[in-house]
Amino acid sequence: xxxxxxxxxxxxxxxxxxxxxxxxxxxxxxxxxxxxxxxxxxxxxxxxxxxxxxxxxxxxxxxxxxxxxxxxxxxxxxxxxxxxx
Amino acid sequence: xxxxxxxxxxxxxxxxxxxxxxxxxxxxxxxxxxxxxxxxxxxxxxxxxxxxxxxxxxxxxxxxxxxxxxxxxxxxxxxxxxxxxxxxxxxxxxxxxxxxxxxxxxxxxxxxxxxxxxxxxxxxxxxxxxxxxxxxxxxxx
Numbered sequence: 001x002x003x004x005x006x007x008x009x010x011x012x013x014x015x016x017x018x019x020x021x022x023x024x025x026x027x028x029x030x031x032x033x034x035x036x037x038x039x040x041x042x043x044x045x046x047x048x049x050x051x052x053x054x055x056x057x058x059x060x061x062x063x064x065x066x067x068x069x070x071x072x073x074x075x076x077x078x079x080x081x082x083x084x085x
Numbered sequence: 086x087x088x089x090x091x092x093x094x095x096x097x098x099x100x101x102x103x104x105x106x107x108x109x110x111x112x113x114x115x116x117x118x119x120x121x122x123x124x125x126x127x128x129x130x131x132x133x134x135x136x137x138x139x140x141x142x143x144x145x146x147x148x149x150x151x152x153x154x155x156x157x158x159x160x161x162x163x164x165x166x167x168x169x170x171x172x173x174x175x176x177x178x179x180x181x182x183x184x185x186x187x188x189x190x191x192x193x194x195x196x197x198x199x200x201x202x203x204x205x206x207x208x209x210x211x212x213x214x215x216x217x218x219x220x221x222x223x224x225x226x
Binding site: 022023024029031032033034035036038044045046047050053054083084085 | 162163164165167169174175176178179180191192195196199203206207208209210211214
């Protein structure tokens with residue numbers, strides 16, 4: 001995954017990042033932090049496997065989130081099926 | 086370039102050794118004996134010979150200490166080294182294994198501090214993560 005693709009995830013999922021120095025972004029649902037994912041620091045190709053693992057999505061779902069086929073509400077449904085919400 | 090292991094006799098009194106990292110896979114060593122000019126010794130770091138698994142015990146944040154070594158796998162994917170802790174679903178990465186471990190250390194530190202501070206707002210998955218982290222890390226008293 002490229003850094004710009006990760007930026008798409010931040011925007012689409014409205015991941016919470018408090019400070020510029022933060023190393024994690026959080027997916028917040030109804031006031032609770034339910035998912036953490038590491039923030040890219042930009043100088044390496046990001047390891048897809050670990051982002052899929054942290055976001056609890058498979059390869060197809062990750063591609064859908066980066067692309068146009070899955071929305072934030074779709075992601076909430078994914079997390080519900082995983083028992084995280 | 087040759088593989089060289091410095092024997093312990095390389096640093097008797099009056100001898101200084103220093104190292105320059107030229108690339109992720111190579112070091113250049115310099116040995117200076119007494120007043121003689123520094124002698125260059127080429128060294129090669131073979132990541133294949135380094136362990137792919139370590140118990141990690143270095144945290145830079147003086148507020149924290151490690152209670153138990155954290156089991157960390159280190160592997161290379163293309164040009165990126167990844168240091169990961171499977172159980173915590175956490176990782177660090179960088180252009181070499183040392184950068185990956187350093188990123189891992191800083192990542193784990195910040196995660197522990199953040200989750201501890203915001204414990205009341207965590208969902209069940211992150212509560213589990215915090216519980217796990219507390220088995221390995223604690224704040225110094």
